[in-house]
Amino acid sequence: MQKKVKYLIVGQGLVGTWLSYFLQERNISYAIVNDSNSPSATSVASGVMNPVTGRRIVQTWLIEEVLPFAVSSYEGFQEKTNSIIIQKAPVILIHPSQQMKDSFDYRLNHHNVFLRNNNALAWQSFFNTHFGTGEIDSCYWIDLVQFLQAGKRIIAENYIESKFEYKDLRFIEKGIEWENIIAEKIIFCDGVNSMHHPYFKSLPFTPNKGEALIVEIKGLPAKHIYKNNIAIVPWKENLFWVGSNFEWDFANTDPSSAFKQKMIDSLDSLLKIPYTIIDHLVGVRPANAERRPFVGLHPYYPQIGICNGMGTKGCSLAPYFTHQLVSHLEDKSPIHAEANVQRFPQLKVS
Ligand SMILES: Cc1cc2nc3c(=O)[nH]c(=O)nc-3n(C[C@H](O)[C@H](O)[C@H](O)COP(=O)(O)OP(=O)(O)OC[C@H]3O[C@@H](n4cnc5c(N)ncnc54)[C@H](O)[C@@H]3O)c2cc1C
Structure with a gap:
């Protein structure tokens, strides 16, 4: 049976969990697909939020x-x-x-x-x-182990354990279709896996x-x-x-x-x-050359979004930018210019 939701999220690491949480807070429908066997930076991270950095502190x-x-x-x-x-x-x-x-x-x-x-x-x-x-x-x-477990509990009804494959994604008139899910938008929170997507592979992931x-x-x-x-x-x-x-x-x-x-x-x-x-x-940390996250909708394909590139600071950046993304999607409020993925107008599908 087909299931209609507003958003389909790919990946339940720090970013996907926070994005689901903020959507749920606002009673917005979503489904989240995650493959527990795919690499997850969150599950091996130390979970530190430190306001200073580097040798120069x-x-x-x-x-x-x-x-x-x-x-x-x-x-x-x-x-x-x-x-x-x-x-x-x-x-x-x-x-x-x-x-x-x-x-x-x-x-x-x-x-x-x-x-x-x-x-x-x-x-x-x-x-x-x-x-x-x-x-x-x-x-x-x-405590990221607790965070992921508690996250899984609260999103349980919307959680799908499966490996997302690009070949199974279809664009339809008002959104996307993947397996039995129809959604207005798909948001990629799949960490380093996003590097391999045709739509986001030209982002400067490092x-x-x-x-x-x-x-x-x-x-x-x-x-x-x-x-x-x-x-x-x-x-x-x-x-x-x-x-x-x-x-x-x-x-x-x-x-x-x-x-x-x-x-x-x-x-x-x-x-x-x-x-x-x-x-x-x-x-593997989903870092990038600019040390600024990738947040927002694809400049040419607005039914596809991303929240990624948190690098070494996922614990502090993920809540802030997933919240900003939800406000952007729902209320059209701006995404921080240095984080907005639309700063890469060269994003092209090849
Ligand atoms: C050793 C180490 C230490 C770190 N220490 C810290 C720290 O102290 N503080 C800090 O702020 N940050 C730290 N980080 C960075 C932090 O881990 C990342 O910024 C953050 O976890 C990124 O979260 P994410 O959700 O973007 O990616 P991930 O956590 O990688 O989540 C991606 C999710 O997508 C799923 N997935 C991938 N491919 C698919 C697919 N095809 N289908 C379905 N699901 C898929 C994965 O299973 C995973 O659950 C550390 C990282 C590492 C590696």
Whole structure:
């Protein structure tokens, strides 16, 4: 039997889940198709929202708008789903070198909103703190495993477990048809898979592979995120996510022994307490050359939309831009010019 909905969403990662959630909030009909066996960046990500970035510790793009919106959205989501998703988690910086300490000290005294000094003694029983410590405030940890599970519960009635294949998509007079679904629009939230679509393959995607170890570290407080050359992020009960790397040129998405060894070397020199490796995760970040998301409707095919390209900042950007996309689709409000996919008029089907 045919089912008519307003939107068909492809992909239930961070982006597809938020898009479904905001449509549901407004009682707008949708269906969401997701293939659990296709690669998902969300399921291996550490879930950190950090307002500063890079070696120079500068504020990230749009953070003053994006972060408060994301925090209140996750809080609303956890209330609705009766789950614990978001936790405030200051980043403890364990400076890896004198240069990084100097960089921190400089930023502390120049245009600083989020940094503060802390007491290195408090961390000395866990870490080697040769170059001292510092702290980043207003950081949050999102439990993405819980988020995806809770998301699946609330969208269950509209969820279809299936692999979307382009060859099965048909354009009809007022929208699209896929299997038994008729929709006014189809919105792609399928992460790196969008790179292969005929309609979006010319977007400047620059996917990068990232790996992480799941490590048991008994006794390490789980209310903070720890950063040195590596990040140590709470995962669940005595388990921590340890990573990561950014590989732009990769032949496969297998776990690599080189990465594992690098993490072991870093943990050995950083930690004063024992640890056990439990798992090794791999994902591919849907990053892009401009470091700005792709949001909106295709400039030539308005029945096709996309919300993608969140790169390393999916946790904070996804709620903000999926909400903006819903307002655009339903109320014709604008999409941020730097994120609007229509900034690529060269999008052509070949
Ligand atoms: C190692 C690592 C660490 C990271 N850490 C952080 C972090 O701390 N903070 C942060 O903000 N971001 C982080 N990121 C980035 C973050 O994970 C991404 O920005 C975000 O998850 C992207 O979400 P998405 O929904 O666009 O894509 P995805 O999560 O990849 O979701 C795509 C979905 O589409 C489905 N799919 C794909 N193809 C098909 C198909 N043909 N048919 C049906 N379904 C399909 C997939 O199964 C998946 O569910 C990290 C990424 C990695 C790899």
